[in-house]
Amino acid sequence: MRYVFLEKQSLRPREPMLATCRGEVLKAIDWITQQPACTVHYDLETVGLDATDPMRLITNIGMATDEWLIGLSLVELTPAEAEPLWRWLKGCRLGGFNLHFDIKWAWGDDISPSMIGCDTAVWYRWLATEALASQPHSLEAAIEHILGWPEEDFQKSWLKEKLEEHSLKKDQMYKLSYLEPEGYTKYCALDAEASLQLEGYFTKRTKELDFWDVWNDFATRILPHKIYRNVQAEYHGIQVDRSKCMEWIIELQREALRQEAFILEHEMVKPYIEKWTQNKMNATFQLRVGEKRTYAKASDEPWLDPVTWRFQPADNVDKLPKWCKPYGGKFYSVEPTFSIAGKNKQLPRFNFHSTDDMKYLIYDCWIGDGNYKKVLYDSGKGGHLEVILNGEMYELELTKTMGLPSGGDILKLFGEVGQMISNIKKIHKVLGDFLWKYYKASERTGSIHPSLKINGAATGRASGG
Numbered sequence: 001m002r003y004v005f006l007e008k009q010s011l012r013p014r015e016p017m018l019a020t021c022r023g024e025v026l027k028a029i030d031w032i033t034q035q036p037a038c039t040v041h042y043d044l045e046t047v048g049l050d051a052t053d054p055m056r057l058i059t060n061i062g063m064a065t066d067e068w069l070i071g072l073s074l075v076e077l078t079p080a081e082a083e084p085l086w087r088w089l090k091g092c093r094l095g096g097f098n099l100h101f102d103i104k105w106a107w108g109d110d111i112s113p114s115m116i117g118c119d120t121a122v123w124y125r126w127l128a129t130e131a132l133a134s135q136p137h138s139l140e141a142a143i144e145h146i147l148g149w150p151e152e153d154f155q156k157s158w159l160k161e162k163l164e165e166h167s168l169k170k171d172q173m174y175k176l177s178y179l180e181p182e183g184y185t186k187y188c189a190l191d192a193e194a195s196l197q198l199e200g201y202f203t204k205r206t207k208e209l210d211f212w213d214v215w216n217d218f219a220t221r222i223l224p225h226k227i228y229r230n231v232q233a234e235y236h237g238i239q240v241d242r243s244k245c246m247e248w249i250i251e252l253q254r255e256a257l258r259q260e261a262f263i264l265e266h267e268m269v270k271p272y273i274e275k276w277t278q279n280k281m282n283a284t285f286q287l288r289v290g291e292k293r294t295y296a297k298a299s300d301e302p303w304l305d306p307v308t309w310r311f312q313p314a315d316n317v318d319k320l321p322k323w324c325k326p327y328g329g330k331f332y333s334v335e336p337t338f339s340i341a342g343k344n345k346q347l348p349r350f351n352f353h354s355t356d357d358m359k360y361l362i363y364d365c366w367i368g369d370g371n372y373k374k375v376l377y378d379s380g381k382g383g384h385l386e387v388i389l390n391g392e393m394y395e396l397e398l399t400k401t402m403g404l405p406s407g408g409d410i411l412k413l414f415g416e417v418g419q420m421i422s423n424i425k426k427i428h429k430v431l432g433d434f435l436w437k438y439y440k441a442s443e444r445t446g447s448i449h450p451s452l453k454i455n456g457a458a459t460g461r462a463s464g465g
Contacts, residue, residue, distance in 0.1 A: 002129045010148045011197055016062070016069040016189035020181040021075035029072070033088040038065050038426075039117060041095040041199065043191035044102045045184065047174045050328040050346075051104035051260075052235060052449045058105055059177035062189030062198040075177050090452030093117040096125075097139045097195040100227045109235035122454045123219065127202055140247070140323030143194050146201065155190040158183060202272035223454070230452050237447030245439045251430065256427045259420060266416045272365040272458060273350050276357075286341040293332045298323040302331035309333055327346060339427055352421050353428045358406035374398065389413055 002008075019028040038095040062071045074082055086106040094104050099119035102112055105408055114421070125137045140156040151157070162180055163173060206212045237446050296302040298321075302309035308309070310320035313329040314320050324330055340452045363372060363459035367387060376383035383402060387410070388396045396409050407425055441448045 004212050005209065006122070006146055007130050007199075008145060009201060011201075013153055013193045013197075014069045014189050016071045016186055016193065018071050018182060018185050020073040020185055025072050025074065026081060028070060029085045031071070031239050032063070033066075035067075035083050035088075035221050037088075037091045037093075038067075039093045039095060040065050040089060040197040041118075041192050042089065042102065043096055043118075043188050043195065044105055044178060045174060046105060049101075050387050050449075051101070051108070052237075056105060057174075058082075059174055060188040062185070062187075062192035063089075064189070064192040066196075069189055069193050071185040071192075073177060073185045081196070090115060095120065095195060095199055097121045097142075097191065097198070101451075103227070103230055109232050109444060110418060111228065111231060113224045113228045116227050118195075118199040118202075118219065119223065119227060119331075119454070120195045120219035120222060122227075123202050124198065126205070127215075132186075139191060139194055142198055147197055149192060149194075153190070154330060157185045159187055181216070209461070226454055230454065234449050234451050236451040237445060239447045240438050240442035242439060242442055242446065243437055245442075249435050249439065252427050252431050252435065256424055258425045258430070259427070263352070263417065263420050263424065266420070268280060268366070269361070276350055276360060277348055284342045284345055284348060288339045288341055290337040290339070292335045292337050294335065295335070300331075302333075303327070352424050353432075355403075355406050358421075359404055362410060362414075363404060363405060372404075374402070374404075376402065385410075387413070422450045 003190075017028070019025045041064045044058050045063045047057040050056065059075050060071065060073050064070070072085075072401060090107065090111075090254075093104060094115050095118040099116065100122075101117065119141075121137070121139070122143055128137065130137065140154075143154065143156070143193055159173065159176075162168075162183065163170065163178055166179055168175055176187075205214070206215045220321075264273055272409070296309055299311070309331045310333070310340040311327070311329055314324075317325055317328055320328075320330065367389060371388045373386050374383060375386055384399055385396045385398055385404065387396060394413060396405055399405055407422065411422050438448055
């Protein structure tokens with residue numbers, strides 16, 4: 001990976017001081033808070049990603065300055081015991097990789113622009129972007145391709161190994177705070193160290209390129225205020241009229257059901273959906289027939305009714321009831337039993353919002369085998385779809401993963417029913433991607449609290465975080 005403005009370095013991280021036991025952490029906080037205020041790059045490990053949640057929890061902190069590097073485990077401390085650390089940090093110039101995320105956790109919206117220093121994630125995105133879709137801007141990429149740390153210092157590799165070792169997903173990594181306290185605290189400290197080194201290199205490089213005067217004004221005057229305003233906006237939130245939102249949900253649900261009913265009765269759809277439903281039902285539900293045996297009593301006189309009763313010889317006659325011993329076995333009758341495999345599952349229902357279901361309808365039923373083919377470039381990174389329909393050839397875009405399209409342009413080929421399906425897909429998208437999400441996200445406060453990445457898009461615009 002090469003960048004236009006940035007060159008790969010050959011740096012190494014310092015070995016951090018670590019404090020993981022309660023007594024050690026309290027001593028470390030006492031020492032830290034006696035140091036003069038300075039530039040501190042820090043990184044937090046948290047439970048969850050919502051800093052506006054009043055139950056938010058910080059498990060670890062890593063701090064890097066020009067003079068020292070330290071990692072603390074906070075899991076054994078009370079909020080009051082950690083408070084002196086947050087008070088001291090509030091008087092420093094703070095930096096970090098994705099500082100916009102970390103700065104909210106300790107102080108909520110009680111921050112000031114003077115606290116906000118270098119967000120190296122934003123600097124990296126601005127200074128390293130060639131607007132390539134595949135170009136990474138993660139801290140892991142910066143460590144490898146810009147700082148040039150040797151592989152044995154890659155803390156991200158350690159994290160992947162430990163998550164796999166403990167069978168944890170990424171959103172469960174906070175559990176490493178007590179499963180791997182030393183390693184996880186060091187991991188956190190090295191993230192802070194990487195951020196500090198990145199600010200130093202970005203500053204040095206922009207000066208070498210005679211770009212510092214322009215960049216410094218933007219980075220130290222504009223960016224901190226953008227971060228500050230975004231944090232304030234996130235905490236204040238956007239008020240949602242929940243009753244009106246629910247009215248829209250009900251109305252669109254009603255409209256979706258109404259349109260679905262029309263589509264299911266359409267001559268181009270009905271026979272195929274009936275066949276699809278029957279095949280799904282046959283695969284989902286199966287009748288199982290068994291037998292239930294009822295053993296006779298002497299009063300039943302089973303030997304007189306061979307139509308009703310059957311005979312079962314016994315291996316050990318001594319264990320038989322007294323009246324059965326002369327016969328050498330037991331008499332029994334049989335009743336059939338019936339059960340349905342999958343009876344607790346829902347009836348199959350065709351989903352016009354499902355890619356697989358729509359592929360069946362479009363390619364298996366409407367177009368048919370032999371009437372479409374993918375045309376891929378030799379590189380395998382591009383191509384198109386050729387479709388023959390009613391003797392006409394159509395060329396359509398494939399999906400981003402080079403898969404068969406199941407909406408949008410291809411539905412236009414099928415006239416009225418295609419438009420009806422497009423409409424219902426739009427309704428489901430509005431319901432799923434907007435209305436239900438707004439309604440659920442505003443449940444706690446009556447507002448939504450969106451987190452925006454300052455420079456999330458390749459064009460430099462903000463994006464949802």
